[in-house]
Amino acid sequence: MAQWLVHYANACGQLNGWIERISEGIAEARYRAEQVSTAISLDVIVQVWPGQVIDCRGFVGYAPTGTMMQLTLDSGNANFSSCMGEPFERMVAHELHHVMRWRGPGYGRTLGEALVSEGLAGHFCRQLYASAPEPWESALSETETVACAMKAKQQWFAQSYRHDEWFFGQGGLPRWAGYSLGYVMVARYLQHNDGKSAASLVNEPAESFCPFL
Structure with a gap:
C-alpha cells in the first residue's frame, strides 16, 4: 500500500499554527493526483527557510529523486498566508509529477x-x-x-x-x-x-x- 511520510522540520516551532493546513493541502493534492495516476510511496520534507522561496507565493518545492519531495516555506513572506490554499496544493502536485517522472526517464540532463x-x-x-x-x-x-x-x-x-x-x-x-x-x-x-x-x-x-x- 502506498504511503506518504511527511516529516516536519520544526524543532524551533517555525511551523506552529500551520501544520494542520499544510497537512490538509498535501492530502488534497495527493487525493486528486491518485484519481488520475498510480499511487506511489514517498517522503515529504517540510521545512522553513526564510528568503529562499518564490516571493509571490511564500514557498517553493523541489523533487531531487523519485522517492522524495522537499517543500520549503517562509511564513514571514507577505504572500504566504493568502497562498496557503490551492496554490500550495498545486505546488505539491507539481513536485509529485517530478517525483513520478524521476521513476521513469528522469527529470533530465539536457x-x-x-x-x-x-x-x-x-x-x-x-x-x-x-x-x-x-x-x-x-x-x-x-x-x-x-x-x-x-x-x-x-x-x-x-x-x-x-x-x-x-x-x-x-x-x-x-x-x-x-x-x-x-x-x-x-x-x-x-x-x-x-x-x-x-x-x-x-x-x-x-x-x-x-x-x-
Missing part, C-alpha cells in the same frame, strides 16, 4: 528534457485543478517566446546548458523562460494528441515534444 519535465508538471496541475498557468508559466511575451524557442531548438540536446539562466533568469534570458516555454510546448502537444494528459505522459520521452517547440 535542456530539452528539463523543458519537458517542467511543462508536464505544470500541465499536471492544470489537469487536477483546471487552473490557469502560474506566473512563471506565463512570463514571456509572444516575441520572447519565439526568440527563446529558436534558441532552445539549437540547444535541445545540450547537457551543458545553464539551468539557472533558462529557468531563473540568471543570465541573458528572461526570468522563468524555461518554465513558460515548456508549458507552451506541452500545451501544443496536447492540442494535437487527443486523449493524452500530463498524467498519462509521465514517462513519455522528451523527443516526442520537440516538434511542438
